Amino acid sequence: MARTSQTETAVLGALSVMPMTGYALREAIREVLGHFWSESFGQIYPALAELEQGGHVRRAGSGRTGASTFAITPSGTARLKELLSDPIRQVPPRNGLMLRLFFGRQLGPQACRSLVLDAKAEAERQLAKFEAIRQEPPDEETAADRPYWQLTISAGEHSARAAIDWADEALAALDELERSGGAPRPAGERKTQ
Amino acid sequence: MARTSQTETAVLGALSVMPMTGYALREAIREVLGHFWSESFGQIYPALAELEQGGHVRRAGSGRTGASTFAITPSGTARLKELLSDPIRQVPPRNGLMLRLFFGRQLGPQACRSLVLDAKAEAERQLAKFEAIRQEPPDEETAADRPYWQLTISAGEHSARAAIDWADEALAALDELERSGGAPRPAGERKTQ
C-alpha cells in the first residue's frame, strides 16, 4: 500500500495535535504548515476515507449535521510514528526563479534585477511572518509540541535571511554586469548553421 | 497550449547554450541545473517533439544513425524569451524534513537529531560542490552566460550555509530539550559520541 503516504503523514500528524474536520485540516495545514507543506481537498478527503477504513482515524460525533470531526486512534498514532520514521522522499527540485536567472542572459540584467527584487520582497514578508509567529503567546494544550514547531520556524527564518542576503549580492552583481556594459539588450548573435 | 511550458523552458534554455541530443539534454540538466531543476526522459522527448512541430527546434544531422542533435531556431529563441518572462509558477512546498520535525514529538529528540545531522551533512556536501564549481576555469564559449550562472551558484551557497547554521542551532535545541527531560521515548539507546 503506502499509497498517499505523504498526505497520510500530514493528516495523521495534524490530528495527533487535535481532532478536527476535513475542512479544518486543510485550513490548519495551510496556516500552520504552509511554509513547508500543502495539501488540497482532493487529497485530504480520500486520505481520510482510507485512514478510516484502516482504523487509523474515526469519526467523532459533531455539532453539525453533515460534518464529522475526525480523531486519531491508537492504531493511527502507531502508523504516524511509522510514517515519520520512513526515509524522507526528496522532491525533485523545480525553482522557477533560478531557471530564469540561469538563462538570464536572454532577459538582460534589468529584467533579472526585477525578479530578484520580487524574491527579496517575498523573503522579507516571510521573515516578518516568522518573527510574528515566534512571538505568539504559549498555549497550554500544545506546549509539548512547541519546541519542535520552533525548529521549523527557525529553519524558515534562516532560509529567508539567506534569501535576502543573496538578493543583495545578486543585485550588486547585476548592476556591475550592466555597468560593465554587457549587452543592454541581449546580443542577437548570428550563428548561421 | 502552454502545456509542458516548464519543461519547454528548460529544454529551450539548454539548447540556447549549445545544440545537443535529447539524451545529452537530460545529462546537462541533471549536472548543470541539478541543484534547482530536474527533468526526466518522459518529459524531455515529448517536449522536443512538440517544440519541433512548432518550429522552435530543428534536428541537425548527427554522427550516429539513430541520434539527432537538436538546435534552437530563431523562433525558438523568441519563444524562450517569452517563457522566461512568464510569471514564475510556485510549486506548492513539500519539505519532508520539516514535516517530520514539526511532528517530532512523536519521534523524540534522538531521532530528530539524526534527521538534522543528515540534513547538515547533505548541506555540507552541496556547499563543497558549489565551491568547486565556482573555481572551474572560464570557458570562451559560455563566457556571456557565466555571470548569470554564478547567481544561481551563489544562491545555492547561501542556502547551504543557512541550512548548516540552522542545523547547529537545531541540534543545540534538541539537546536542551532532551536534557530538560521533555517527553522521552523509551530510553533505550544511549548516544556514544
Next chain:
DNA sequence: AATATCATGTAACATGTTACATGATTGG
C-alpha cells in the same frame, strides 16, 4: 564477443490541483 554507454521513445502508474456539485450553518 561481451559489456557499457548512448540514444529514442512509450506506456503504466503515481501524484496532485482545479473546478464543480451539493448542501448546512451562521451572521447581518
Next chain:
DNA sequence: CCAATCATGTAACATGTTACATGATATT
C-alpha cells in the same frame, strides 16, 4: 432571507516518474 463561510466529496485534468522496449556505438 441572503450572503458568506463551513463542509464533503468527485471528476477531469495536468504533471511527472519509472520501467520497459528497442537498437546503435564504443570499449575491452
